Amino acid sequence: xxIALLKKQIEDTFGIPYEEFCELDPEIITGLIETKIDKKLxxxxxxxxxxxxxxxxxxxxxxxxxxxxxxxxxxxxxxVMRKIFKRR
Numbered sequence: 001x002x003i004a005l006l007k008k009q010i011e012d013t014f015g016i017p018y019e020e021f022c023e024l025d026p027e028i029i030t031g032l033i034e035t036k037i038d039k040k041l042x043x044x045x046x047x048x049x050x051x052x053x054x055x056x057x058x059x060x061x062x063x064x065x066x067x068x069x070x071x072x073x074x075x076x077x078x079x080v081m082r083k084i085f086k087r088r
Contacts, residue, residue: 007018
């Protein structure tokens with residue numbers, strides 16, 4: 001990302017120079033962000049691997065994989081059997 005653009009966005013958003021923003025305590029920065037968005041920030045405790053959050057919505061279990069394999073294998077078998085028996 002362009003550093004000059006980032007500095008300008010911080011200055012425009014918070015109304016203070018970038019150098020002053022960098023010297024602020026993390027608690028003060030958090031307060032500035034919370035007042036800007038009118039919400040309280042909450043931490044994300046999910047584990048993240050390669051930018052993908054690891055939670056129940058993003059995990060595929062072995063049971064689900066086996067179910068999909070069985071479904072595709074069974075459907076393939078049914079398609080073959082339909083082709084064979086429709087030829088009559």
